Amino acid sequence: MKCAACGGPMIVLELAGIEIDNCPACKGIWLDSGELELLLEETGWEDKVLNSFFPDSGNREKKRRCPICSKKMDKVFYAGESRVLIDKCSNGCGLWFDENELHQVIEASSIDKNNKILVLLRDIFQAKQSPGK
Ligand SMILES: [Zn+2]
Ligand SMILES: [Zn+2]
Numbered sequence: 001m002k003c004a005a006c007g008g009p010m011i012v013l014e015l016a017g018i019e020i021d022n023c024p025a026c027k028g029i030w031l032d033s034g035e036l037e038l039l040l041e042e043t044g045w046e047d048k049v050l051n052s053f054f055p056d057s058g059n060r061e062k063k064r065r066c067p068i069c070s071k072k073m074d075k076v077f078y079a080g081e082s083r084v085l086i087d088k089c090s091n092g093c094g095l096w097f098d099e100n101e102l103h104q105v106i107e108a109s110s111i112d113k114n115n116k117i118l119v120l121l122r123d124i125f126q127a128k129q130s131p132g133k
Contacts, residue, residue: 003028004064004073004087004096015039015120021067027099027125030067033092045111052079052109053088061085068093080108100125 001010003023010021010030018038021030031039040046059075066073066089073087073096084104087096097105103121107113 001030001067004030004067005098010067013124015124016042016117029097029102030094031097031102032068032094036095039117040106040111043111043115043117045109049078049080049105049109049111053077053086054079056085059085063087064096066091066093067096078105078108080105080110082108084108 001021002008003010003026005028006023006026008023008025010023012019013022014020016039018035020035022028037046037050040049053076056075056077061075063072063075064087065071069089069091071089071091074090076086076088078084078086082104084101086098086101086105089095103118103125106115106118106121111118
C-alpha cells in the first residue's frame with residue numbers, strides 16, 4: 001500500500017492485536033473500515049467516537065486519494081473536546097490519519113487518558129522518532 005500523504009511505502013504495525021498501516025516517512029496511519037471500532041471496542045466508546053465524525057463540506061484543503069481504491073477522500077472532522085480533521089474514503093474503505101491525528105481523536109474523546117490504546121500509540125510513535133533530536 002502507498003501512503004496517501006507522501007506516496008511512500010506503508011508498513012504494517014500491530015496495535016493491540018490489530019494490524020494497522022503506517023507510513024514510516026510521514027507517520028500517517030491508515031485504518032481499514034472497522035479497525036477503529038476494533039481498537040476502541042474495549043473502551044466501550046466505539047459508537048460514540050464513530051458517531052462524532054462529520055463531513056467538513058466547506059474545506060478547501062487538497063483532497064487525498066484513498067490508498068485502496070484511489071478515489072478522492074472526503075474531509076471529515078471529529079467533533080470532540082477539540083476538532084480533528086481527517087480523511088475518509090467515500091467508498092467506505094477506511095480512514096486516513098496524519099501524524100498524531102489518531103492520538104488526537106482519542107484524546108479529544110472522553111476516553112480515559114491512560115487508556116491502553118492511547119498508551120500504545122504513544123509508545124509506538126515515540127519509539128520511532130529519529131534519534132539525535
Ligand atoms: Zn507518508
Ligand atoms: Zn477507497
